[in-house]
Amino acid sequence: MEDAKTIERTRIQDRTSSAKQDIILSLADFTAAVRADASVKREPVTFRNADITMAGVLFSPADLAAGAAYPAIVVVHPAGGIKEQTASLYAYRLAQNGYIALAYDASHQGESGGEPRLLEDPAARVEDVRSAVDYLTTLPFVDRERIAVLGICAGSGYAINATMTDHRVKAVATVSAVNMGDSTRNGWRNTETVEKQVAALQNAGERRTAEANGAQPEMLLYVPDSTEGVAEPDMVEASEYYRQANRWRHENSPNRYLGRSTEMIYAFDAFDGIDTLLTQPLLLIAGSDAGSKWNSDRAYKLANGEKELFVIPGGTHMSLYDKDVSKAVPKIVEFFGEQLANAR
DSSP states (O other), X not given: OOOHHHHHHHHHHHHHHHSOOOOOOSHHHXXXXXXXXXXXXXXXXXXXETTEEEEEEEEEEXXXXXXXXXXXXXXXXXXXXXXXXXXXXXXXXXXXXXXEEEEEOOTTSTTSOOSSTTOOOHHHHHHHHHHHHHHHHTOTTEEEEEEEEEEETHHHHHHHHHHHHOTTEEEEEEESOOOHHHHHHHTTTTOOOHHHHHHHHHHHHHHHHHHHTTOOOOEEESSOSXXXXXXXXXXXXXXXXXXXXXXXXXXXXXXXXXXXXXXXXHTOOTTTTHHHHOOSXXXXXXXXXXXXXXXXXXXXXXXXXXXXXXXXXXXXXXXXXXXXXXXXXXXXXXXXXXXXXXXX
């Protein structure tokens, strides 16, 4: 006679072959799709990260079996992003495939608390992940022994870093991975000179001095506000994704972060310790044409545990946010299905 876990695992496998994978290219279309999908439940939630109230969205299959415990995934959004964008799209797809999936706003951003606002503090972002895991362990329908993390863009670096030091997480997957420290120091395509890096830090120090003496805090851009004059293809797509009303623009994603974040980001390396501390399985998904692919390549090279680099031909950094999600999700579901099936 099959036990409850075996039955529940079979249900997930059945969903994998039948879940819809329609391409969704805008926030409006995504909202409509979720509302029309009776198979998935979407619930706003809050949880604590020390003294900060975190805002999240919990996606789950609508037909959860009474008394069953399901595998759960924390989904970490990109820098500058919020839970309503690509993080929720991936969480929704995971729920269609039988998983509990939590997308949330990073502390200091979106609907989550934290002062000062719009601070991009890598240490805080890593602790956000751990706090999201804390929250999932309190849910009676979540199997505490089958929790994993999925990170997107900078959220990938934060996800890997959190997983290295939180072994409640049994597996970690990434999409268009970016190590926020590496990418800021070395530039989008890993071509920045040391001279420019030092100059950036000198400017950061001057900014702090000015603010200490009464100047207004300076805000910096994550991506260009418009595509005019932008040569980098990934940044053209990023601007279209985040800043155009017919795509994924949202009022809680203002495309700004505090300039004082610069030193915190420069001092951070998401992959520091990955060779020894990351003992959990790692899946890296990247587009072959993404300017950021070197981040995934570096993580794959450094990691010594079970690992896989899955490259989507013709994919770009931003195409994996929506256009190529249908190519990434089956691999993610396969990976989590294998790694969480007998996790203990």
